[in-house]
Amino acid sequence: MSDTQKLAERLLAGERRALARAITLIESAREDHRATARELLERLGRSGRQAVRIGLSGTPGVGKSTFIEAFGMMLTGQGLRVAVLAVDPSSARTGGSILGDKTRMERLSRDPNAFIRPSPSQTHLGGVARRTREAVSLCEASGFDVVLIETVGVGQSETVVAEMCDLFLLLLAPAGGDELQGVKRGIMEMADLILVNKADGDLKPAATRTCSDYAGALRLMRKRPNDPDGFPKALMVSALHEEGLRTAWEEMHALINWRRENGHFDQRRQIQAQYWFEQEVRQGLLSRLETAEAREAMARAAEDVSSGRKTPTAAAGEVLGALKYE
Amino acid sequence: MSDTQKLAERLLAGERRALARAITLIESAREDHRATARELLERLGRSGRQAVRIGLSGTPGVGKSTFIEAFGMMLTGQGLRVAVLAVDPSSARTGGSILGDKTRMERLSRDPNAFIRPSPSQTHLGGVARRTREAVSLCEASGFDVVLIETVGVGQSETVVAEMCDLFLLLLAPAGGDELQGVKRGIMEMADLILVNKADGDLKPAATRTCSDYAGALRLMRKRPNDPDGFPKALMVSALHEEGLRTAWEEMHALINWRRENGHFDQRRQIQAQYWFEQEVRQGLLSRLETAEAREAMARAAEDVSSGRKTPTAAAGEVLGALKYE
Numbered sequence: 109m110s111d112t113q114k115l116a117e118r119l120l121a122g123e124r125r126a127l128a129r130a131i132t133l134i135e136s137a138r139e140d141h142r143a144t145a146r147e148l149l150e151r152l153g154r155s156g157r158q159a160v161r162i163g164l165s166g167t168p169g170v171g172k173s174t175f176i177e178a179f180g181m182m183l184t185g186q187g188l189r190v191a192v193l194a195v196d197p198s199s200a201r202t203g204g205s206i207l208g209d210k211t212r213m214e215r216l217s218r219d220p221n222a223f224i225r226p227s228p229s230q231t232h233l234g235g236v237a238r239r240t241r242e243a244v245s246l247c248e249a250s251g252f253d254v255v256l257i258e259t260v261g262v263g264q265s266e267t268v269v270a271e272m273c274d275l276f277l278l279l280l281a282p283a284g285g286d287e288l289q290g291v292k293r294g295i296m297e298m299a300d301l302i303l304v305n306k307a308d309g310d311l312k313p314a315a316t317r318t319c320s321d322y323a324g325a326l327r328l329m330r331k332r333p334n335d336p337d338g339f340p341k342a343l344m345v346s347a348l349h350e351e352g353l354r355t356a357w358e359e360m361h362a363l364i365n366w367r368r369e370n371g372h373f374d375q376r377r378q379i380q381a382q383y384w385f386e387q388e389v390r391q392g393l394l395s396r397l398e399t400a401e402a403r404e405a406m407a408r409a410a411e412d413v414s415s416g417r418k419t420p421t422a423a424a425g426e427v428l429g430a431l432k433y434e
Numbered sequence: 435m436s437d438t439q440k441l442a443e444r445l446l447a448g449e450r451r452a453l454a455r456a457i458t459l460i461e462s463a464r465e466d467h468r469a470t471a472r473e474l475l476e477r478l479g480r481s482g483r484q485a486v487r488i489g490l491s492g493t494p495g496v497g498k499s500t501f502i503e504a505f506g507m508m509l510t511g512q513g514l515r516v517a518v519l520a521v522d523p524s525s526a527r528t529g530g531s532i533l534g535d536k537t538r539m540e541r542l543s544r545d546p547n548a549f550i551r552p553s554p555s556q557t558h559l560g561g562v563a564r565r566t567r568e569a570v571s572l573c574e575a576s577g578f579d580v581v582l583i584e585t586v587g588v589g590q591s592e593t594v595v596a597e598m599c600d601l602f603l604l605l606l607a608p609a610g611g612d613e614l615q616g617v618k619r620g621i622m623e624m625a626d627l628i629l630v631n632k633a634d635g636d637l638k639p640a641a642t643r644t645c646s647d648y649a650g651a652l653r654l655m656r657k658r659p660n661d662p663d664g665f666p667k668a669l670m671v672s673a674l675h676e677e678g679l680r681t682a683w684e685e686m687h688a689l690i691n692w693r694r695e696n697g698h699f700d701q702r703r704q705i706q707a708q709y710w711f712e713q714e715v716r717q718g719l720l721s722r723l724e725t726a727e728a729r730e731a732m733a734r735a736a737e738d739v740s741s742g743r744k745t746p747t748a749a750a751g752e753v754l755g756a757l758k759y760e
Binding site for chain 2: 146149150153238241242245378379381382384385386387388389390392393394396397406409410413414415416419420421422423424425427428431
């Protein structure tokens with residue numbers, strides 16, 4: 109039995125160290141690691157296991173870690189296995205968050221039914237996206253019931269996460285009435301469930317108001333043809349006091365079940381798979397510009413363009429001609 | 435003398451019909467036309483003639499056509515030759531605006547010192563961008579002093595226009611005080627001059643208020659290192675009554691001269707040329723997905739991905755492998 113085969117079997121048996129090792133292979137830049145990772149993914153792709161993939165977005169300060177910890181503990185308390193992955197383009201810049209994810213979620217990280225993995229550090233969001241998608245597949249093969257994919261509310265990372273999830277949650281903090289516009293419309297439109305966190309203590313009245321503001325805003329939005337009545341929904345939770353989490357999970361479950369029964373669940377995954385396939389082809393083509401030779405040719409041509417010796421079109425034509433038979 | 439050479443000489447002599455013919459060659463999808471167009475552009479690229487390229491954005495209803503007509507007539511009245519081009523991605527969908535550009539600007543279209551050309555109809559904004567850029571070069575070679583590039587306030591077309599202009603104008607209509615947020619921040623940041631149109635009759639007070647609101651908003655924005663004090667600026671104009679146009683033109687002139695004297699004018703054009711060069715290379719690579727064979731291979735692979743027979747990564751790898759030695 110080859111090493112890859114052994115790793116696959118340990119992973120299928122639910123061994124967390126095998127999963128961690130497999131994700132490390134996926135994240136590696138070494139070509140031999142990538143080859144092993146590809147073999148592993150092909151092997152495990154036929155496991156037929158499926159988790160509920162939940163995307164979670166929220167800007168810093170809304171209590172995302174506290175929520176994930178409390179929500180995750182509630183799920184493992186119900187006997188479910190929970191994996192937490194992150195898509196954080198900023199970690200590419202800083203080389204990881206100052207407090208590691210495991211420190212942020214201390215109780216959950218010690219739970220044998222939970223698995224936490226920080227964001228792969230990559231300069232390109234495209235690279236982070238592929239590695240996270242592959243990590244999700246590995247978690248599914250490893251028998252996790254729920255995969256939470258966390259992202260901070262920056263740039264395009266929400267779109268990336270929404271395209272790999274069955275369900276998208278937006279976590280918000282209580283706010284003044286006029287702050288509703290702070291959330292980008294595009295992100296609100298992605299959300300299946302808006303959770304207003306910190307609905308406890310002094311902030312309870314503000315949370316109630318914020319929740320009803322968002323409920324109103326959601327009602328004004330276009331009805332989605334693939335969703336049951338009442339969705340998307342806004343709910344209050346208190347991650348700190350562990351309140352509202354069960355209700356939130358029940359709502360998620362109801363939506364997922366409805367989509368499964370109506371064929372929308374599988375359909376959505378199929379559309380997502382096609383989307384990622386097209387993205388990979390495009391990125392693969394554009395990656396030809398990343399080789400040392402291509403970079404050099406581009407730099408030389410850019411010089412000719414900048415000095416006016418060549419038009420952008422002529423210079424581009426030459427570079428493309430040179431790349432053609434590489 | 436070849437036909438292309440003859441066309442080039444007529445165009446250099448300022449013949450409008452030659453210019454129109456050359457733009458038609460540029461817009462053509464026929465490969466022989468494209469080859470002639472490329473030859474023409476190379477030949478004319480060395481004319482050394484330069485126009486002031488002015489981008490103009492404004493959503494429907496702000497009076498863009500009236501403004502272009504009045505502003506253009508004012509310029510030709512000063513002895514300047516004016517070309518008007520359009521970047522309108524929507525015309526790709528509708529097959530051109532209902533009222534042609536010449537009907538919208540009746541007086542200007544009859545002026546022998548003006549040249550009006552509607553947006554090339556293309557499905558891709560990238561295609562429209564290249565053709566418009568090439569048309570700008572032709573207009574410059576043909577001796578125009580000012581090239582106005584008009585766009586409607588939709589999607590990415592502003593960015594495209596701003597990247598081919600020396601100066602970017604944003605035309606607005608008078609509005610209620612709370613409507614200021616309707617203009618996207620990104621578009622405001624591109625503008626060198628905000629012109630509040632319809633500053634006449636009943637709307638004069640609203641125009642005054644809107645203008646001062648925007649002047650305030652512009653002051654709050656980051657100072658641009660390459661601009662003189664006071665820019666970007668907000669001004670009032672009435673295209674209908676032909677008021678404020680001369681002042682607006684003087685402000686544009688002052689900014690352009692300042693940039694010329696400080697080397698920023700040429701520097702900006704160099705950076706733009708490099709930008710377009712890179713865009714063309716990227717688009718050229720991605721265009722390999724547009725051939726009949728590639729489309730077929732993509733469709734087949736997408737089917738395999740959708741049915742779960744292949745992972746997105748594996749399918750993308752196969753398509754990329756097949757494209758490699760095409």
